[in-house]
Amino acid sequence: MLWVNIFTKKIEVNLVTASKITQAETSAVLTSSGYVVAQRKASVASKATGRLIYLRVVEGGPVKKNQIIARIEDEDVKALLQLAKANLSLKKAELPDTKNKYERQKILYEKNLGTKSNFESFKKAFDSEKRLKQFEPKIEQKFFEEQSELMANFIRILGIFITVIFSLGATIGAMITMYATVANRTIEIGTLRSLGFSRRSILAVFLFESILISLAWGIIGVAFALGLQFFSISTLNFASFSEISFSFALSSDIIIGSLIFACSMGIFGGFLPSVRAARMNIINALRAG
Numbered sequence: 001m002l003w004v005n006i007f008t009k010k011i012e013v014n015l016v017t018a019s020k021i022t023q024a025e026t027s028a029v030l031t032s033s034g035y036v037v038a039q040r041k042a043s044v045a046s047k048a049t050g051r052l053i054y055l056r057v058v059e060g061g062p063v064k065k066n067q068i069i070a071r072i073e074d075e076d077v078k079a080l081l082q083l084a085k086a087n088l089s090l091k092k093a094e095l096p097d098t099k100n101k102y103e104r105q106k107i108l109y110e111k112n113l114g115t116k117s118n119f120e121s122f123k124k125a126f127d128s129e130k131r132l133k134q135f136e137p138k139i140e141q142k143f144f145e146e147q148s149e150l151m152a153n154f155i156r157i158l159g160i161f162i163t164v165i166f167s168l169g170a171t172i173g174a175m176i177t178m179y180a181t182v183a184n185r186t187i188e189i190g191t192l193r194s195l196g197f198s199r200r201s202i203l204a205v206f207l208f209e210s211i212l213i214s215l216a217w218g219i220i221g222v223a224f225a226l227g228l229q230f231f232s233i234s235t236l237n238f239a240s241f242s243e244i245s246f247s248f249a250l251s252s253d254i255i256i257g258s259l260i261f262a263c264s265m266g267i268f269g270g271f272l273p274s275v276r277a278a279r280m281n282i283i284n285a286l287r288a289g
Helices: 002-007 023-027 075-110 116-127 140-147 149-184 186-194 199-230 252-278 282-287
Strands: 041-044 048-055 070-072 232-237 242-247
Touching (some): 140 149, 149 186, 149 199, 149 252, 186 199, 186 282, 199 252
Antiparallel strands (some): 041 048, 048 070
């Protein structure tokens, strides 16, 4: 026994009490069998939360009407307000650019158009699909334009034919009017010739009168054509059995061209009567009265 006590080292053993706990209790910071009342955080109408600066009531204590029971730190709310104001300023700065993009997309939508880059990317993806080789992608406006090309050419040719016929009729009418004017002014022509006016002067006077009359009626015709812009005409497209609707659209080039065409009709219609007036004999013209 003495030998065992000398050469054997003592071992200390710590005794603890073990108890069985649940999984929830191992991860909980605070375990309580009752309930915990938080007095460091508060919520007001679920709109603003913050740390309590001070609290003037206790649980179960009485309160009165309009009594201030607590004060909440509002630094977080002020920071959120400043952030909201900054975002609002940013959106206001972006608003003009957004409006321009909206108007551009609206115009493209109304005209059934799209950007060229979008169509090219779509066409590239379309052509890469082998099952769609027998089809050809087209913009909607171009497709319907090709479908109505036959009818559009017919209407264009018909309009040109009617324009030529009416122009010839108007030119002949201007010529008849100027011949009548020359016949009614025979004495005046003879008087002017006797006063020393040359044949060129007589020719220029009657030709200018013819141009002025044609220009006046051309302006009246343009005024009537302006009213036709408010009406649209529709017809059937026999190629696709769809409806074609068109209307008159006058531009500055069309108006100027119409007035020049009216003046040219006055020149062609009044040239021969003006030549007759210029070649009239002075004695015969004076005797005609």
